Amino acid sequence: SRTLKLAVIPGDGIGPEVIAEAVKVLDVVAPSADLVIEKTQFSLGADRYLATGDVLSEEDLTAIASHEAILLGAVGGKPGDPRIPAGIIERGLLLKLRFSLDHYVNLRPTTIFPGVVSPLANPGDVDFVVVREGTEGPYVGNGGALRQGTPYEIANELSVNTAHGVERVVRYAFELAAKRDRKKLTLVHKTNVLVNAGSLWSRIVDAVAAEYPQVSVDYLHIDAATIFFVTDPARFDVIVTDNLFGDILTDLAAAISGGIGLAASGNINPTNAFPSMFEPVHGSAPDIAGQQKADPTAAILSVGLLLEHFGYAEAAARINDAVATDLSERGSAPRRTSEIGDAIVARLS
């Protein structure tokens, strides 16, 4: 059997609740893949910050990086909590992990499982993957404020886009598109306004497209893309886009596919130089935290992405099937977080 060293970061709010269920599922599935999961828990997030003032030390980072993969629930406090400076957890912990571990592919698949009710009356056959760039764009923290607090204040956030950074994520997206049935790739950007970054993204997509003649390529401005996410989401196959557009688009993707509680993601370092990190798309949901109201499905599907990443396609498919069956038989009566996890585990045992 193979041993996989997994760092587990349950985090804040509903994070620990959904991770408990995801770990149950992983523990049930791993033996069938002849896999031994060696877990290390890391207590990080807003609660830890409030208790100790620490966000993520170099020692924490080194310890996490010594694992082969990371499973994260969610981190962050209640937006606007005066005790927690804005962004300190998001930038200092979550983005710090994504940047330090070079998670340049943020993989966010969307499908409407059978029986799941979409808020769209006629969504069609939705099955697409957003390949969101994960280490650049407006997320780099390369900005600043001048004359803060005065009427002359200027607040800047610079979007960094490098040829290297754009090319590697675009290549990943083409590789993925080439493996899928429809072999279609859509670049989403705002080339009509963000002309410098837009030009770089467009030229790189055009250049890489020449190497993938089997992949058909199109382009949408981000604003128009949001229209089609609502009017015709079935048109999409692989979408490649920058960090911020990808963030927004994938909450919308989650909403049309039946809710944020179903949306899984992987922060991937395709070179495996660093551990990849798997997490639900959602946050710590302070509004429902501690009440067993959160849907753990996104966290459970994120475990599926983790197994897929390591080549355990069969184990990943078993999780997907168990989730699909659970979703198709899910009535309208609310279930507790642990009841959903238990039901999925029961299908797997």
Ligand code: NAD
């Ligand atoms: P959120 O995703 O936490 O919540 C948005 C809405 O979705 C809320 O109404 C919440 O109850 C609901 N929701 C989220 N997950 C759910 C689930 N599994 N089941 C059922 N309902 C669910 O977004 P937010 O309110 O903007 O952010 C809250 C905190 O989480 C902030 O501190 C934010 O920075 C952080 N955040 C962290 C991550 C992460 O760790 N990856 C992602 C997004 C937001």
Ligand code: IPM
């Ligand atoms: C996400 C979250 C993060 C992001 C925040 C919490 C930094 O919204 O994973 O989608 O913007 O990437």
Ligand code: MN
């Ligand atoms: Mn987001």
